[in-house]
Structures are given as C-alpha cells and as structure tokens.
Amino acid sequence: MGFYVAKRVATIGVILVIISGLIFVITQGLPGSVARMIAGQFATPDVIAAIEQRLHLNDPLFTQYWRWASGILSGDLGQSLIMERPIGPMLREALANSALLATISIVLLTLVGVSLGIVAAIKHNSMLDHGISVFTFLGISVPEFFWGIVLILVFAGYLHWLPSGGAGNLSAGWGAWASHLVLPAATLTFALIAHVSRMTRSSMLETLRSPYVLFARAKGLPERVVLVRHALRNALLPTITVLAIDIGLLIGGVVVVETVFSYPGLGRLLIFAIERHDLPLIQASILVIAAIYCFANLVADLLYAYFNPKIRYGGTRS
Amino acid sequence: MSTDPPTPPAVLDVAALTVSYATRRGRVSALREVGFSIQTGETLALVGESGSGKSTVALAVMGLLGPEATTHGGTMLFNGQDLRRLTPGQKQALRGDRISIVFQDPFTSLNPGLPIGLQVAEPLIFHRAMSEAAALDKAVEALAEVGLPHPRELVRAYPHQLSGGMQQRALIATALICDPALVILDEPTTALDVTVEAQILDLLDELRRRRGLSMLFITHNLGLVNRICDTVCVLYAGSVIEYGPTAQVLSAPAHPYTMGLLTSMPRLDPVHRRTRLIPIAGKFPDLTQLPTGCIFHPRCAHAEAACRENAQTMAPVAADHAVRCWKSVAINAAQETMAPLQRAAVPPRVSVQQGELLLELKGLRKIYPLSTRLTRARLGIPGTRASIPWFRLERPEVRAIDGVSLSIGSGETLGLVGESGCGKSTLGRCVVRLLEPSSGSVLFRGRDISRADRKQLRTFRGLAQIVFQNPISSLNPRKTVGAAIDRSLANFSGLAREGALARRTEILEQVGLAGNYADRFPHQLSGGERQRVGIARAIATGPKFIVCDEPVSALDVSVQATVLNLLSDLRDQLGLSYLFISHDLSVVAHIADRIAVMYAGTICEEGPTDAVLAPPYHPYTATLLSAIPSPDPTVARNVRIRPRIDGVAGKVPMRGCVYHHRCPRTLGKMCEETPPPIVQAAPGHWIACHLPLAELEAMPAVLPIRVSDGLQSPAGGHASAAVVHSGTAPE
Structure with missing residues (x-):
C-alpha cells in the first residue's frame, strides 16, 4: 500500500511537470502583449521595450520557464503583472474561499446524491423514484449559471432571505458568513447531483440483485444490515469514481458560479487574470487547479482501495 | 407416504404449492401443486432442467420469493409449522438459523468486500445475539469442520483470495453454523470443477452422517442424485412428475421424461459409452401457455388422445414410488423389451484409425507475461550470513500452454479434457490461429499455419472453423441467423447470390433448423437452437476441421444430447475432424476416438478413448x-x-x-x-x-x-x- 501511494505521488509529480510546461508554452502563445496591457494603448515603443526588459519578456522561452518553475519550487509563484503584487498570498486567499465552497458542495453532493440514489433504488419504479429522477435531471440538463440566476432572483431578489453575492466575513457573525455560501453551494450541487444519484441508484440496484445480497437475506440478517453492510458498501465503488470525475467538473462549475455570485475565489481570480492577460497569474492559477485535480483523483483511488479488498491486497483472479 | 401413521412428523412437508411470476409476456406458472416431504436425516433430490421451477421451491421455502412472485396456494410445513403463515419477522428468524441454504455459485455468493470470518459468523451474531468476537471464534471452528486449512488465518481473508472449492466450503460452514434442521443445497457444485465437486460431495456426505442433517438437494445432475440422495422428486415445467426412492427412480424410471433424462445423458460406463444418445423430442413448453392435458404430452413418444385431454395426477407404481402418468406401467413393459433392440439398432461407432495426418501440433507454447512488479529481496553477502535488503524487478508469467504436441487424423475426433484454467480453450484458439502461439508450430496438412501469409491464412480459415461454448455471446445480436450464415458463405463458398441462398437453406436443414429460422434473431432462439446456428455457421465455409470448444456445456441435458448427436452425424456425413474440448469426460468419451487429458498447460495422458479410460x-x-x-x-x-x-x-x-x-x-x-x-x-x-x-x-x-x-x-x-x-x- 505504501509503495502504491509513493508510486502514485511520483506519477502526479511527473504529470505536474508536464502540465506546467504545457501551461507555460500555451500562455506564451496567447495573442496580445502584456507590456501593452500594462503600458496602455498609447504607449510609445520605448516604454513597451522598457517594460519588456524589466519583466525579462525577451529572454529565451526555456530561460523564462526555468526561472518560473524554479521559483515555484522555492515557493515563489511570481508577481502579478497587473496588480503588481506577489501572487502567493493572493492565490492563497482565493483558494481558501474556493476550497470552502467546493468542500461544502462535495459534502452536500455526496450526502444528498447518495441518499437520493439509495432511496430511488430501494423504491425503484415507484413515484418517488421517478420524482427523484426528474428533479436531478433538471439540475444536470440546464447549465449552472441559469439556476444560479434563478436562485438569486427567488431567494435574494424576491424573498430577500439570502444575499445575492460576495463572501461573508466571520467577524459579522456565523449566520451572515454562512448565508453567503448557501446559494453558490446549492447551485454547484444541483448541477452535479444527477451523476451521483443515478450512479448510486443503478449500482445499488445491481448489487441488490447479486447472489451475495440474496445469501445475506438467506442468513436471516435484518434488512438494515443487508442494505448497509452487504449492498451499499459494494454499490458505492462506482459512485466514488463518479465523485472523482465530478471534482473535475466542479472546478469548472466553481469558475462559473463564482462569477455569477461575485464570490472572491480561484475561479473569479482566473477569469480576472485571463481578461487582463496577466500571464504569471494565469499560469499559477491553472497549475494549482491541475494539482487539485490530480490529488482529488488520488484520494478517490485510495478510497476505492479501502472499499475494495481486491485492489488493496493485489492479485485478481484470472 | 401419508397413509403410514407411525412416521414422525417430517422436517419439511410441502403440499400443493402453487407459485406464479408476473412477467412482461404474461403470468408464468412456475410451480403447480408441488408436494414432497423430507424426514429427519433424509436427503431429497429435486431434479429438473432449467425452467422446471426447482429454484423457486428453494426460494419459497426460504421465504425469499421476490415481489413479482405470487403464491396461490398450498402449505409448507416445517416441523409442523406452516411457513406460509409466518410473519416476515418470524421468517427472518428461521432463515439462516433453522433453515439455511447454499447457492449455486460460490464466486458470487460471498460478499467481495467483507472478510470471510464475519460472513460466516453473521448468523450467530443475529440469531444467537453473540458478540462479534465470540461468533468469530465459532467461525474458526466451523471453517475447520468443513475441512478448510488454516481457519484462523482464513477468518481475516477476503473471498477473492480463496479458490472456488474453498469458497463453497465457507458457504457450507455459514449454512451449518446455527445447526439448522434443514439445509437447502441449490446446485451447490455446478460451478465447480469435477474433482472439487467430488470433495464437496464427500464433505456433505460426512456432515450428513455426523450431524444427521436433513437436506433438500437441488440439481440437474442425476449422477449427483445417485451419489448422495435418498429420495428423488423430478420436476418438469413446475409439476412433480415422479417421486420415489433414488435407486428405484434411477433404475426403473416410471415417467417417460425421467427415462428421457437418463437416455440423453452421455455415460462413461463401457456399455453406454458408444451408444447413440436418445434425446427427448420437442421443446420445453412456454410456461405462460401450458399444454392441455398431460404437460409432457407434446414431447412424449407414447402420447395418445387421452394424454392430450386429461390432466394427470400422481399415482403409485410401487411402494413410496409415484408417477404422474397413467400409461406408466404399459410404457415400462414396452421399454423392457425395446431397450436392447434400441441399443442394437444403432451400432456403436467404430473408432477411426489415424489415417491421413490432418493437423499436427509441435511443442506449442502460449505464455502470457504479467506486469512487472517490484518485490523485496535480500542479497546475501558471500561468506557470511548477513544480507542486505534490496528490491528487484520480477517479471512473472502465466504458461497457459506449455509445450503441447498432438496430432489429429482426417475424420478423427480428438477429445481434449481438463478442468477450468488448464489451457484447453487457449489451445483450441491457438490451433485455428485466433491466438498467436508464443512458440512451437501448428501444421495443417503439413503447412505451418503460424507462418502462413494472408492468402494462405484465408484458405485455412475456410478449412478450419470453431464452435464456441456460449452461443448467445458468440452470435451478433443485431444479425439474423441467415445473415450470420451468409457471411460465411460470401467469404468462403464462392457461390453467386442464388446459389448461396439455396446453400443456406441446405445448411440450416443439415443442422435441423427449418428454413424460416433464417429470418430470426439470436434472442428469439432457444439455447439448443442457437448452438445449431453456431454449428451451421462453422460448416458453411466447407471445413475439414472444427474446434468444438465446450459446445454443449451451457445446454440442458436433453438438448445436449441432440447437439451431440448432430455433431456426430455431421462428422460422419461431411468427413469432419474435430478437436472436441470439454471439461466433461463423459461427453468427451462419448464422441472422441482419442482423448488427451490436459492439466496446467501440459498433456498428461493421451491415447485411444478406451485405453485412457x-x-x-x-x-x-x-x-x-x-x-x-x-x-x-x-x-x-x-x-x-x-x-x-x-x-x-x-x-x-x-x-x-x-x-x-x-x-x-x-x-x-x-x-x-x-x-x-x-x-x-x-x-x-x-x-x-x-x-x-x-x-x-x-x-x-x-x-x-x-x-x-x-x-x-x-x-x-x-x-x-x-x-x-x-x-x-x-x-
């Protein structure tokens, strides 16, 4: 197991090196010039040359990459060109905000999605099952920004129960803090819940039809034990895979939702950086997102191993 | 049976049990007025082919019928208590405690995510309110009792770490852990290799004697019935058609269906080995529309007008031996005189002597490398006992076929027999070059097929064909039967359109299917019909040699007999050679001129059938x-x-x-x-x-x-x- 984790972490290192190279090359290829963005439309060529000189923009590409990559390894993500501030603290703050939102969404997604899936499987082909099906498909079939705007209109604009955007401050009290998270988290969860609930439902149904569940019933076990210990545990395996994929989708969703709700997170920072052509900020943000995605998949694989002893102990039957 | 007053109450007394299932095609009548009883210490066999309703009986007794099943009537007295009248809670309390069950497939009956020990101990935890630790201690004892080595370690093992036989032993231990009054065994050895099956039967036999177990043994295999059961109850399409002591039912079967089951079974005994199998005519009835009168009359050679009109009732033919056939005595009398005649009518096939050499395998090997893995090793320091820990790369491999040399003459059938995983299917595929051998050569008419170019290989494909075990997964579900055969004809026969159509009809007739089958899809066919299509597709190319890879293993015994007869007939008519692969030595001995016995990728014995046996x-x-x-x-x-x-x-x-x-x-x-x-x-x-x-x-x-x-x-x-x-x- 230790060997497996070490191997996976090493693989992630290699992947991140490749991604960092790709990010660097692609962002260099973007149209437009940073120097011109900083200096403004009417700057003279001298001024632009001076800025390019100051920012080492004329160095060979590899030298620039090396400077950037070695900076990252020593914990220095560079300077934002537009805001002229170090990227590190800025990114950290945005990341903390986004992580909070994403974590709440994932927890909600798991709890609500898995519960709905289980209920739908146990009561399959009932009105309840069909109802859950319709509800979750509404979420997945319409993009996040639509439901985001609908929620803002209903709960902020019409009912005035919740704020329409921004992030709360803990100093203003827990309630105010939490109230800013409700709508964005609900939007993110609603968009993805169909994946989780449908997968849980179908794998739960398959597991409930399996001979080992029949055998568990034949042992005279209480239905609760049959469902939780024998069926659910195995039915969750495919759900974990879907959750790992959803973490990737969630990152995309976070960008949209943060924009809709003006939430000061990583997504909004990235949009800001792209709009202003702030290369170091784009590069750092994307690298952080890639790293999050890699580790999310690692966590999913470790959970998979925890639930499936065939992986944990190696050696499958031919 | 019910007339003897002094008999003690039966452990299980089922009477007039009627069950149906709601399906999309209508209501399926699964069981009709089924009755039998099991005394203390008795083992009753419930015998029947697929669709006979034998598993429905097991689920009904366990109280595990699904919501789509309806029980219309009857009683199931367990120690005098009607199981049908119990509340769900009472049924749950009996299950796994007083009545327990072992299912067919050990590979899927154990939860893959839980350790063996907990799964074996669970009934004690819930029925005896034992602590988990105490129950696990008992589980160790139970695992030891069913003959599993190292029970203490096994308690912590997971199912995938055990072989099929060990898993089935663990399931038996689970079924016995609460010391039940009745154990139901639903095809407990069907998924296992025959040597493992024999060990499980030995175990059941011993447990039965030691504990005085009462068992309901559900099986399709009459050999197992004879080996382990006291009484037989034969089910056909949801009705009991014969019921009596094992020795009587098997030696003097009273119902034409039971007789048919026995005559369609290939047997190893020298007397029976070469005689043609006598299959049961016709098809299994559609359970949504049962025939009127005797349910077996459409398939019965002795049926007359009265059979078509009158529903049959169970009537005694001897002490404790009852049959659902009014003509039973007359048929039996006729059978006595006919049996020797029938045997004589079809003379045993004379083994083909190896004439012209058709196919020759020389030192064939197929090796699958496994992924490289890092293992811990120690490097010894010369001259001292000290060593340094080290890692080395290991490149394990599986030798699926490890140096096999065989030959097949033209018109000859070589039987290849072995247990699962011995490499027999891999060998069959290497022979027709569906797999590339790692080394060695396959000579067909003296030419090395493993070095054939595209053109030579194409000619070879026409001459050498293969029939697979599972006809449903080897036929394209989107293509009709006709299209499947047309494809072979278009590729290899060189016939024009009209000629190909005529040839297609001819081929379908050869395998015993009417011409209108050409328009059907595989899912519209029965298992036996599908396998006929698989054979038709193979002979359409005009082959000289066919690899038959377990062609009858997925079929019921009566269907198996018709397909085996068909394969023998085609061989004789078309002068075919077969490599006949099977795990079932009885089937191989029936059809093969020579037998090769395979174990772990090597041939351990090869010779003429009679010599090998x-x-x-x-x-x-x-x-x-x-x-x-x-x-x-x-x-x-x-x-x-x-x-x-x-x-x-x-x-x-x-x-x-x-x-x-x-x-x-x-x-x-x-x-x-x-x-x-x-x-x-x-x-x-x-x-x-x-x-x-x-x-x-x-x-x-x-x-x-x-x-x-x-x-x-x-x-x-x-x-x-x-x-x-x-x-x-x-x-």
Whole structure:
C-alpha cells in the first residue's frame, strides 16, 4: 500500500511537470502583449521595450520557464503583472474561499446524491423514484449559471432571505458568513447531483440483485444490515469514481458560479487574470487547479482501495 | 407416504404449492401443486432442467420469493409449522438459523468486500445475539469442520483470495453454523470443477452422517442424485412428475421424461459409452401457455388422445414410488423389451484409425507475461550470513500452454479434457490461429499455419472453423441467423447470390433448423437452437476441421444430447475432424476416438478413448474419472481417488511435474524437481509420469463394470481386466 501511494505521488509529480510546461508554452502563445496591457494603448515603443526588459519578456522561452518553475519550487509563484503584487498570498486567499465552497458542495453532493440514489433504488419504479429522477435531471440538463440566476432572483431578489453575492466575513457573525455560501453551494450541487444519484441508484440496484445480497437475506440478517453492510458498501465503488470525475467538473462549475455570485475565489481570480492577460497569474492559477485535480483523483483511488479488498491486497483472479 | 401413521412428523412437508411470476409476456406458472416431504436425516433430490421451477421451491421455502412472485396456494410445513403463515419477522428468524441454504455459485455468493470470518459468523451474531468476537471464534471452528486449512488465518481473508472449492466450503460452514434442521443445497457444485465437486460431495456426505442433517438437494445432475440422495422428486415445467426412492427412480424410471433424462445423458460406463444418445423430442413448453392435458404430452413418444385431454395426477407404481402418468406401467413393459433392440439398432461407432495426418501440433507454447512488479529481496553477502535488503524487478508469467504436441487424423475426433484454467480453450484458439502461439508450430496438412501469409491464412480459415461454448455471446445480436450464415458463405463458398441462398437453406436443414429460422434473431432462439446456428455457421465455409470448444456445456441435458448427436452425424456425413474440448469426460468419451487429458498447460495422458479410460492411468486421469458420479444405482464406484488439495487456479508448480502438489501418488523429490518422462503404455497411448508403468497398470480400474454386461463391453480386454478389480478396491 505504501509503495502504491509513493508510486502514485511520483506519477502526479511527473504529470505536474508536464502540465506546467504545457501551461507555460500555451500562455506564451496567447495573442496580445502584456507590456501593452500594462503600458496602455498609447504607449510609445520605448516604454513597451522598457517594460519588456524589466519583466525579462525577451529572454529565451526555456530561460523564462526555468526561472518560473524554479521559483515555484522555492515557493515563489511570481508577481502579478497587473496588480503588481506577489501572487502567493493572493492565490492563497482565493483558494481558501474556493476550497470552502467546493468542500461544502462535495459534502452536500455526496450526502444528498447518495441518499437520493439509495432511496430511488430501494423504491425503484415507484413515484418517488421517478420524482427523484426528474428533479436531478433538471439540475444536470440546464447549465449552472441559469439556476444560479434563478436562485438569486427567488431567494435574494424576491424573498430577500439570502444575499445575492460576495463572501461573508466571520467577524459579522456565523449566520451572515454562512448565508453567503448557501446559494453558490446549492447551485454547484444541483448541477452535479444527477451523476451521483443515478450512479448510486443503478449500482445499488445491481448489487441488490447479486447472489451475495440474496445469501445475506438467506442468513436471516435484518434488512438494515443487508442494505448497509452487504449492498451499499459494494454499490458505492462506482459512485466514488463518479465523485472523482465530478471534482473535475466542479472546478469548472466553481469558475462559473463564482462569477455569477461575485464570490472572491480561484475561479473569479482566473477569469480576472485571463481578461487582463496577466500571464504569471494565469499560469499559477491553472497549475494549482491541475494539482487539485490530480490529488482529488488520488484520494478517490485510495478510497476505492479501502472499499475494495481486491485492489488493496493485489492479485485478481484470472 | 401419508397413509403410514407411525412416521414422525417430517422436517419439511410441502403440499400443493402453487407459485406464479408476473412477467412482461404474461403470468408464468412456475410451480403447480408441488408436494414432497423430507424426514429427519433424509436427503431429497429435486431434479429438473432449467425452467422446471426447482429454484423457486428453494426460494419459497426460504421465504425469499421476490415481489413479482405470487403464491396461490398450498402449505409448507416445517416441523409442523406452516411457513406460509409466518410473519416476515418470524421468517427472518428461521432463515439462516433453522433453515439455511447454499447457492449455486460460490464466486458470487460471498460478499467481495467483507472478510470471510464475519460472513460466516453473521448468523450467530443475529440469531444467537453473540458478540462479534465470540461468533468469530465459532467461525474458526466451523471453517475447520468443513475441512478448510488454516481457519484462523482464513477468518481475516477476503473471498477473492480463496479458490472456488474453498469458497463453497465457507458457504457450507455459514449454512451449518446455527445447526439448522434443514439445509437447502441449490446446485451447490455446478460451478465447480469435477474433482472439487467430488470433495464437496464427500464433505456433505460426512456432515450428513455426523450431524444427521436433513437436506433438500437441488440439481440437474442425476449422477449427483445417485451419489448422495435418498429420495428423488423430478420436476418438469413446475409439476412433480415422479417421486420415489433414488435407486428405484434411477433404475426403473416410471415417467417417460425421467427415462428421457437418463437416455440423453452421455455415460462413461463401457456399455453406454458408444451408444447413440436418445434425446427427448420437442421443446420445453412456454410456461405462460401450458399444454392441455398431460404437460409432457407434446414431447412424449407414447402420447395418445387421452394424454392430450386429461390432466394427470400422481399415482403409485410401487411402494413410496409415484408417477404422474397413467400409461406408466404399459410404457415400462414396452421399454423392457425395446431397450436392447434400441441399443442394437444403432451400432456403436467404430473408432477411426489415424489415417491421413490432418493437423499436427509441435511443442506449442502460449505464455502470457504479467506486469512487472517490484518485490523485496535480500542479497546475501558471500561468506557470511548477513544480507542486505534490496528490491528487484520480477517479471512473472502465466504458461497457459506449455509445450503441447498432438496430432489429429482426417475424420478423427480428438477429445481434449481438463478442468477450468488448464489451457484447453487457449489451445483450441491457438490451433485455428485466433491466438498467436508464443512458440512451437501448428501444421495443417503439413503447412505451418503460424507462418502462413494472408492468402494462405484465408484458405485455412475456410478449412478450419470453431464452435464456441456460449452461443448467445458468440452470435451478433443485431444479425439474423441467415445473415450470420451468409457471411460465411460470401467469404468462403464462392457461390453467386442464388446459389448461396439455396446453400443456406441446405445448411440450416443439415443442422435441423427449418428454413424460416433464417429470418430470426439470436434472442428469439432457444439455447439448443442457437448452438445449431453456431454449428451451421462453422460448416458453411466447407471445413475439414472444427474446434468444438465446450459446445454443449451451457445446454440442458436433453438438448445436449441432440447437439451431440448432430455433431456426430455431421462428422460422419461431411468427413469432419474435430478437436472436441470439454471439461466433461463423459461427453468427451462419448464422441472422441482419442482423448488427451490436459492439466496446467501440459498433456498428461493421451491415447485411444478406451485405453485412457482404463488402467494404466495417469494419476490425474484416475482422479478425474473417480470424481464423476454415475447415475446408475446398480453399479457402485469402485475407487475414490481425491487430489491432495483443492485446486487453486494459477498456482502451478514452476518446476518438475505440474501435478505433483496435488498428486495422491507423488514420489516426492523426483516429481518436484524433474519433469516427467513420456512413457508409451501401449501403441498410441502415452502417459507423462514418473511412476513405473507396472505401477500405473496395477492401479484399480475406476469405471464400474456390471458383471452381466461385462462380456458385451466394447472395451474388450480392458473391461475384463477391470472386472477383476471391481469390488476389491479400497474406498
């Protein structure tokens, strides 16, 4: 197991090196010039040359990459060109905000999605099952920004129960803090819940039809034990895979939702950086997102191993 | 049965049980007025083909019928208490405690995510309110009782770490842990290899004697019934059609269906081995629209007008022996006089002597490399005991076929027999080059197929075909039967459109399907019909040689007989050669001129069928033979030879004889280290074994010989030699 984790972490290192190279090359290829963005439309060529000189923009590409990559390894993500501030603290703050939102969404997604899936499987082909099906498909079939705007209109604009955007401050009290998270988290969860609930439902149904569940019933076990210990545990395996994929989708969703709700997170920072052509900020943000995605998949694989002893102990039957 | 007053109350007394299922096609009548009873210590066999309703009986008794099932009537008295009147809670309390069950497939009956110990202990935790620790201690005892080695370690193991036989033992331990009054065994050995099956049967036999268990044994295999059951209840399409003591039912079956089951079974006994199988005519009825009158009349050779009109009732034919057929006595009388005639009518096929050499395998090997893995190792420091820890890369491999040389003459059938994982299917695929062998050569008419170019390979594909085990997964579900055959014809026959159409009809007729089958899709066919299509597709290319890879294993016994007869007929009509692969030695012995016995990628014995089935044996052949239960109650198995340990697939010794770790006759060091020599026991009969030939010859004959039939045996010299040993052999 230790060997497996070490191997996976090493693989992630290699992947991140490749991604960092790709990010660097692609962002260099973007149209437009940073120097011109900083200096403004009417700057003279001298001024632009001076800025390019100051920012080492004329160095060979590899030298620039090396400077950037070695900076990252020593914990220095560079300077934002537009805001002229170090990227590190800025990114950290945005990341903390986004992580909070994403974590709440994932927890909600798991709890609500898995519960709905289980209920739908146990009561399959009932009105309840069909109802859950319709509800979750509404979420997945319409993009996040639509439901985001609908929620803002209903709960902020019409009912005035919740704020329409921004992030709360803990100093203003827990309630105010939490109230800013409700709508964005609900939007993110609603968009993805169909994946989780449908997968849980179908794998739960398959597991409930399996001979080992029949055998568990034949042992005279209480239905609760049959469902939780024998069926659910195995039915969750495919759900974990879907959750790992959803973490990737969630990152995309976070960008949209943060924009809709003006939430000061990583997504909004990235949009800001792209709009202003702030290369170091784009590069750092994307690298952080890639790293999050890699580790999310690692966590999913470790959970998979925890639930499936065939992986944990190696050696499958031919 | 019910007229004897002094008999104690039965453990289970089922009467007039009627169950139906709601399906999309309408209501399926699964059981109609089914009745039987099991006394304390009795083992009752519930016999029937798929669709007979035998598993429905098990689920009904367990109270585990699904919501789509409706019980319309009847009683199920368990120790005098009607199971149908219990509340769900009471049923749950009985399940796993007083009545327990073992299902067919051990590979899927254990939860893959939980340790074995907990799964075995669970009934104690819930029925006896035991703590988990105490229950696990009991589980260790239970695992030891069913003969599992290292029970303490097994408690923490997971199902995938156990072989199929070990898993089935664990399931039996679970079923017995609360000391139930009744155990239901639903096809408990069908998914297992025959040597493992024999060990499980030995175990059940011993447990039954030691604990006085009452068992309901559900099976389709009459050999197993004869081996382990006291009473037989034969089910056909949801009705009991015959019920009586095992010896009587199997030696003097009273219902035409039971007779049909027996005559359609291929048997190893020399007398039966070569005789043509007599299948049951017609098709299994549609359970949504049952025939009027006797449910069996559409398939019965003796049916007359009265059978079509009058529903049949169970009537006694002898003490404790009842049958649902009013003509039973008359049919039996006719059968007595007809049986010898029928046997004589079709003379046994004379083995084809190896004439012109058609196919030759030389040192064929197929090796699958596994992914490289890092293993811990220690490097010793020379001259000291010290060592340094080190890692090294290991490149493990699986030797699916490890140096096989065989030959097949034209018109000859070579039977290839072996247990799951021995490499027989891989070999079959290498022979027609669906897989590339790692080394060695496949010579077809003297030309090496493994080096053939595209054009030569195309010609070869027309001449050499393959029929697969599972007809539903080997036919394209989107193509009609006609399209499947047309494809073969278009590729290989060179016929124009009209000619191909005529040829298609001709081929369908050859495999016994009417022309209108051409427009049907595979899902509209029964299992036997699908396999006929698989055969039609193979013969459409005009082959000389066909690999039959377990062609009858997925079929019910009566259907199996028709397909086996069809394959024999086609062979004789078209002058085909077969490589006939099967795990079932009885089937192979029925159809093959010569047999090769395969174990772990190597051939351990090869020779003419009669020679392989009589001493001298390879120890593995003897084990296989002695594991197969005979359905004939008048003969007892002479010898019981069991391998030393459960077969664990994949764990094959890399040195010496591949069989040495299971061999009951191993010589120790020599077998462990040196590959065995290949000894010629008689012309064309080869055995790969270290034991001296004299010792192999002195092994007792396994196959039973009836003294009355012994002289007529086509096995000749071998059979008479076997008579000498019969009865004297140790158990």
